[in-house]
Amino acid sequence: AGLKWIASYPANIQRGFPRASAVLVLNNYETGYPFAILESSIISAARTAASAALAAHWLNGQTLRARSLGIVGTGFIARYVYEFLVDTGWTIEEVRLHDRSPLESEKFRNTACRLEQHRTVTVVPDVAQLVRACDLILFTTVASTPHIADATLFEHNPLVLHISLRDLAPEILLRSQNVVDDVDHVMKANTSPHLAEQKTGNRSFVTGTLADIMLGRRSVNHSRPVIFSPFGMGILDLAVGKWVYDQAVASGQELRLSDFFYETVR
Structure with missing residues (x-):
């Protein structure tokens, strides 16, 4: 059991520090008492990236090849x-x-991209291009509201990892094959x-969930665009956080606070 707490403040970028902070609290399932508090931005980013890479593999016919990868929004999550x-x-x-800030795209190209692994890495000023x-x-x-509304941009039937969830107008989804992580979770918050x-x-x-695709209950093809829209399952963050906690304890790197609770005996 536990709590995933992410505070997202886009204006932080203008202040010179990351958009979001994240904390994960792990609780004992029997007593409810927390036994660990973890900085969670990397945990959340790794979980997000793992789900995206898993979806890309299964929705691309279980092949690991793309002619051209386009990244819209070149921040922390994109890097992961x-x-x-790769x-x-x-x-x-x-x-x-x-990116809305070309400087961010240039920084991503120069610090995150492994240039030797690609024929070209270019910054594109126009998202439609x-x-x-x-x-x-x-x-x-x-993005808090859709900023791409032209469905003809997707007529070449790409695979879209729609991690930020609010970039595409509903008309684009209605002309595509849509895969999600959890149907009920993703149908909220506009x-x-x-x-x-x-x-x-x-x-x-x-079309179905990613689990449906992996288990063969549903399938996708390249007759229409394929869009993966994951809301992000908090329970997966807790699972990754528990693994990180176990690794820290096993290696003696945890920081114990014996007097964290005011009273533990009644």
Whole structure:
């Protein structure tokens, strides 16, 4: 049991420090007492990136190859997803980068990209140009409302990792194959899938969950775009956090506070 607490403040970027802070609290399942508090930004980023890389593998026909990867929003989460793709063996010929701040894209190119592993890595000023050119597209922005509405941009049927959940107009989803991590979770807070549900009054546009794809209960093909929209399962953060805690304890790197609780005997 536990608590995942992420405070996201996009204006932090203008203040010169990261957008979000994260804390994970792990609780004893029998007593409810917390036994660990962890800084969780990396835990959450790693979990997000792992789910994205897993989805990319299964939704790309279990192949690890992309002609051109496009990244929209070149921040902290994008860096982790990129690293997970490369470290799990993806061959990516070209990388195209776009961010509202071109300086952020340049920084990503120079500090995060492994230039030797790609034929080209370019910063693209126009997001529409990026979408048209890429067969694997990653959205990791801080958008609160859809900013891409032209469904014709996706006529080449790319695989879209829609991690930030609110970039695409519902009309784009309605013309695509949609895979999510959990149907009920993703249909809230005006995510793009939630807007599509509100527009149609149903959830029939959802092809299935990633688990459905992996277990063979559902399938996707390249006749239409494939969009993966994961809300992010907090229980997975807790599982990763517990693994990190166990590793810290096993290696003697945990910091124990014996007097954290005022009273432990009654």
